[in-house]
Amino acid sequence: MDASPDPAARRFALVGPRFFAYVDAIRETLERKGHVARYHDERHANTVTAKLLYRLGWYARFPARKRQHLDEVARRVLADGATDVLLVATEAVDRPFVQRLVDAGVRVHGYTWDSLENKPAWMAYMDLLGGRGSFDPQDCATHGFSYIPLFGEAAYADARHAREPGPPVHDIAFCGTLHSNRADHLAALQAYAHRRGLQLELLLFFHSKLLLA
Structure with missing residues (x-):
């Protein structure tokens, strides 16, 4: 150093x-x-x-x-x-x-x-x-x-406050890695959004198809 x-x-x-x-x-x-x-x-x-x-x-x-x-x-x-x-x-x-x-x-x-x-x-x-x-x-x-x-x-x-004003596109958005028991939690979130009539957006990613499997 x-x-x-x-x-x-x-x-x-x-x-x-x-x-x-x-x-x-x-x-x-x-x-x-x-x-x-x-x-x-x-x-x-x-x-x-x-x-x-x-x-x-x-x-x-x-x-x-x-x-x-x-x-x-x-x-x-x-x-x-x-x-x-x-x-x-x-x-x-x-x-x-x-x-x-x-x-x-x-x-x-x-x-x-x-x-x-x-x-x-x-x-x-x-x-x-x-x-x-x-x-x-x-x-x-x-x-x-x-x-x-x-x-x-x-x-x-600062980046959040700098975005253009306007109505939200989604009620709930989730961005994260798909792993472990997260699919179960996301399924519960989808069911909740459906019951409440909410617009849900999922942005999911994973390291590789092999690791996901």
């Missing part, structure tokens, strides 16, 4: 999946606030096969390749002199990785935009995190997370 001219600035390492542009947006926000921030991919590869094996828990049962990669990430984080590590919606990170950083004096924080039901690995190291944030109100109430909306930055609020 490059040295920061501000002695009060922190040196952040962001660890998470290479996933849309959310992690980059968080990194850029930290840099605008005067901090130093560097991103590290938690996965050793982002091929469809590798993602599938991570999602199905293959590397949890046969962790040698994952362990090698996470050990290298931890080495780079410590060599960079990071003061803080922010785990962003991680799936591959495990307790030994977090414990190594904490033992070295690094403050480790976590933020996820998904329910812990879909992030069970977090439960193994949650007690080691110095700060925990989520946009899931139930997890915040149950586990003491700070509630942080995903699009809480001012830039997103």
Whole structure:
């Protein structure tokens, strides 16, 4: 990491999946606030096969390749002199990785935009995190997370206010990934909208047909 001219600035390492542009947006926000921030991919590869094996828990049962990669990430984080590590919606990170950083004096924080039901690995190291944030109100109430909306930055609020005025096109709109038990919830939402005579728009996406299956 490059040295920061501000002695009060922190040196952040962001660890998470290479996933849309959310992690980059968080990194850029930290840099605008005067901090130093560097991103590290938690996965050793982002091929469809590798993602599938991570999602199905293959590397949890046969962790040698994952362990090698996470050990290298931890080495780079410590060599960079990071003061803080922010785990962003991680799936591959495990307790030994977090414990190594904490033992070295690094403050480790976590933020996820998904329910812990879909992030069970977090439960193994949650007690080691110095700060925990989520946009899931139930997890915040149950586990003491700070509630942080995903699009809480001012830039997103400005974009919302800048849109052209006019009547809404839809009563309810859902935009998100199709996975786990989300189809059941969406079916219930569709039934509710139908009963109430509401216009529902679904904008769904998935990583690949293989992962969706």
